[in-house]
Amino acid sequence: MYRHRSFMIASVLAAVLSSTASLTAYAQDEPPNPPMQQWSFSGPFGQYDPEQLQRGFKVYREVCSTCHSLKLLSFRNLADPGGPSFTEAQAAAIAATFQVTDGPNDKGAMFQRPGKISDYFPPPFANDQAARAALGGGLPPDMSDLAKARSYDEGFPWFIVDAFTMYNEQGPDYIHAIITGFTNAPAGFSQPPGTYYNTYFPGHAIKMPPPLHDGQVQYTDGTPQTVDQYGRDVAAFLMWASEPKLDERKRLGFQVMIFLIVFSGLLYFTKKKVWHDVELHPELEKPRAPTEYQH
Ligand code: HEC
Numbered sequence: 001m002y003r004h005r006s007f008m009i010a011s012v013l014a015a016v017l018s019s020t021a022s023l024t025a026y027a028q029d030e031p032p033n034p035p036m037q038q039w040s041f042s043g044p045f046g047q048y049d050p051e052q053l054q055r056g057f058k059v060y061r062e063v064c065s066t067c068h069s070l071k072l073l074s075f076r077n078l079a080d081p082g083g084p085s086f087t088e089a090q091a092a093a094i095a096a097t098f099q100v101t102d103g104p105n106d107k108g109a110m111f112q113r114p115g116k117i118s119d120y121f122p123p124p125f126a127n128d129q130a131a132r133a134a135l136g137g138g139l140p141p142d143m144s145d146l147a148k149a150r151s152y153d154e155g156f157p158w159f160i161v162d163a164f165t166m167y168n169e170q171g172p173d174y175i176h177a178i179i180t181g182f183t184n185a186p187a188g189f190s191q192p193p194g195t196y197y198n199t200y201f202p203g204h205a206i207k208m209p210p211p212l213h214d215g216q217v218q219y220t221d222g223t224p225q226t227v228d229q230y231g232r233d234v235a236a237f238l239m240w241a242s243e244p245k246l247d248e249r250k251r252l253g254f255q256v257m258i259f260l261i262v263f264s265g266l267l268y269f270t271k272k273k274v275w276h277d278v279e280l281h282p283e284l285e286k287p288r289a290p291t292e293y294q295h
Contacts, residue, residue: 056237
């Protein structure tokens, strides 16, 4: 009996110890939260900076688009208000530099032609299998909603604070963090083959080689040509790609707030006017004697 109990205690202890051990191992694998960045489009009055979106587009186009598709974006969107503010002619010229698959033609075959402004961005690979085969097994996610889809749980009390400050930029923070998060693996980390160490990627093993280095993309407006700046600009561009109507939404929200404030004021004064005489009648405040009802 005595033996039996000590065996039970020992096994409970062993279970507790091993689960804490696996928890700590899990915690070590968990990436830290991406640092919060300053974004022109955060907060209730935030707006996109068209110049930053143009730079971000340049980074996407010259670097990321060789692996990542942007299927939901059409070339025409580049000229939409509240976006990178290219002119229609510029958007059409950009479209013409891409090759788009069209067809079938009279002979039933698909063919390639230069893009038109009404086309969507063509994907770099015909399908997921082709992408995996070319990239050593890695599958680059489509970027149309990457900035909205990748969020992280900030935990209590930050999610409450965020509701008040309307902080909604965890997605771009994450993209910037991934771009700038490549470093040497710490001693003792066993890097799975075909992966690269990244501080902010879950498990720290990402199948994307570091895509950028300083000076890689030429900026013409004097903005620093650093990985940090490229990451910032491309993250802003991808935020716009996943939420192109953000400027409009914020402007509308603001107008609705102003309207509600003015409307409450009007209601208040209307109420005062309508009830003006009634409130001045002290007789009504007095309880009536029962005889008054007997007419
Ligand atoms: C050589 C191909 C290649 C290029 C170029 C490339 N990527 Fe990737 N990227 C990948 C692959 C493959 C993955 C998937 C990694 C994984 O699942 O381990 C990925 C994943 C990512 C992720 C993480 C997505 C997630 O699921 O959380 C981000 C963010 C990202 N890429 C951003 C970029 C940006 C921004 C650029 C351009 C500056 C870029 N990538 C250029 C191949 C590429």
